[in-house]
Structure formats: structure tokens, C-alpha cells
Amino acid sequence: QSALTQPASVSGSPGQSITISCTGASSDVGYYDFVSWYQQHPGEAPKLMIYDVSNRPSGISNRFSGSKSGNTASLTISGLQPEDEADYYCSSFTGSSTRVVFGGGTKLTVL
Amino acid sequence: QVQLVESGGGVVQPGRSLRLSCAASGFSFSSYAMNWVRQAPGKGLEWVAAISYDAYNKYHADSVKGRFTISRDNSKNTLYLQMNSLRPEDTAVYYCAREAVAGLPTFDYWGQGTLVTVSS
Numbered sequence: 001q002s003a004l005t006q007p008a009s010v011s012g013s014p015g016q017s018i019t020i021s022c023t024g025a026s027s028d029v030g031y032y033d034f035v036s037w038y039q040q041h042p043g044e045a046p047k048l049m050i051y052d053v054s055n056r057p058s059g060i061s062n063r064f065s066g067s068k069s070g071n072t073a074s075l076t077i078s079g080l081q082p083e084d085e086a087d088y089y090c091s092s093f094t095g096s097s098t099r100v101v102f103g104g105g106t107k108l109t110v111l
Numbered sequence: 112q113v114q115l116v117e118s119g120g121g122v123v124q125p126g127r128s129l130r131l132s133c134a135a136s137g138f139s140f141s142s143y144a145m146n147w148v149r150q151a152p153g154k155g156l157e158w159v160a161a162i163s164y165d166a167y168n169k170y171h172a173d174s175v176k177g178r179f180t181i182s183r184d185n186s187k188n189t190l191y192l193q194m195n196s197l198r199p200e201d202t203a204v205y206y207c208a209r210e211a212v213a214g215l216p217t218f219d220y221w222g223q224g225t226l227v228t229v230s231s
Contacts, residue, residue, distance in 0.1 A: 045221040051217040089156050093215060098173065099161055102157065103155070
């Protein structure tokens with residue numbers, strides 16, 4: 001099972017919106033609606049931001065939204081804030097013995 | 112509140128063994144599947160292993176299959192990862208993570224991680 005493909009970096013100014021893509025295969029992202037997104041600040045553990053493609057856990061700002069089309073999932077952050085600067089990882093259920101596959105991560109810089 | 116606290120990391124020589132522990136509190140540990148996820152220095156996340164709430168089902172990544180074994184003791188609210196025949200490429204921060212919904216690897220709580228360094 002190959003890792004999901006994410007852009008290495010994205011950037012945006014405060015108040016703007018950005019979108020991070022996550023491309024997989026028809027056997028993972030394209031087949032299952034079980035894509036999650038995690039935020040990770042330096043030196044900290046990952047934090048769940050989006051699950052099941054587009055659902056937000058309790059306490060997560062509605063500035064974070066997720067979607068999926070075909071084999072590509074996307075995370076959109078609107079109204080960028082300085083504290084959004086972090087690494088973001090997508091993951092997908094695979095249905096195989098390799099139960100989950102992660103993306104390589106995207107570094108978000110808030111200019 | 113939910114807490115996951117990993118321990119057992121350290122520096123170990125290639126070929127040796129190490130056992131990681133993850134102490135859980137603040138939730139009904141015996142009701143949740145648990146996972147180990149690792150992150151090599153400066154790299155991304157890699158799923159390592161998963162275990163069902165009752166330890167009946169266990170899954171391991173191909174990269175660790177036959178060398179690592181996940182287990183749990185529900186009486187002690189503790190998750191384990193036995194790591195044998197360690198290799199330099201196993202160097203990483205190892206996180207334990209709770210599975211929000213059984214059977215689906217959505218990880219809603221993570222520990223702070225424990226660093227394993229495999230080096231001679």
C-alpha cells in the first residue's frame with residue numbers, strides 16, 4: 001500500500017483560504033469515505049481535525065472543512081490564522097491488513 | 112480527561128529488543144481498539160500496529176511484521192508494543208493512539224510519544 005500524495009508545502013496570508021490535496025488510489029481514498037486529517041505542531045502529537053472525509057470533532061473550528069472527489073481528498077482552511085501554521089497529514093482506511101495509510105504531510109506556512 | 116502516556120523508549124543497539132508501554136486513563140480502555148503510529152525524525156506518520164478492544168484481532172504493518180507484536184492488558188489499562196530485531200530504520204517517535212470507532216482507524220486521542228533510537 002503506497003503512501004497518499006500531498007504537496008510538500010502550501011502557504012497563505014492571514015484571513016485567506018488554502019486547500020491541501022491528498023491523492024490516493026481507487027482502493028483507499030477513492031473507495032472508502034474514511035479519510036481523516038491531522039494537524040501537528042512542532043514537538044507535539046498529531047491532533048484530529050477532520051474524520052470521515054468532512055466531519056469535524058467537537059471543539060474543532062468550522063474554519064476547517066474536508067471534501068473528496070474520486071481518489072483525491074481535500075482539506076480547506078478558511079480565514080487563516082497564525083496558529084494554523086503546522087504540518088497536516090491525511091489518512092485513509094484501506095480495508096486491507098495495512099489498515100490505514102498516511103500522506104507524506106504538508107507544511108502550512110502562514111505568511 | 113483522556114490521557115495516553117507512552118514509556119519505554121530509549122537508545123538500543125541494532126538487533127536488540129525493546130518494549131513500549133502506553134498507560135491509558137480517563138476512558139473505558141477495554142472498550143476501544145488501540146494503535147501504534149510512528150514518526151521518524153523529520154518524516155511523516157507511519158501506522159505500525161492495531162489491536163481490537165478484546166485483543167482478539169491484531170494487525171501489523173508489513174515493515175514490522177514478524178518483528179513487532181502489539182498486545183494489551185485491559186486489567187492494567189495498558190497497551191504494549193514488543194519490538195524485536197530492531198533496525199536503524201525503526202528509529203522514530205512512537206505514539207499510541209485511540210481508535211474513535213472500532214474497526215475504523217480514525218485516531219481521536221494520541222499520547223505525547225516516546226523516542227526509540229536504534230544505533231550502535
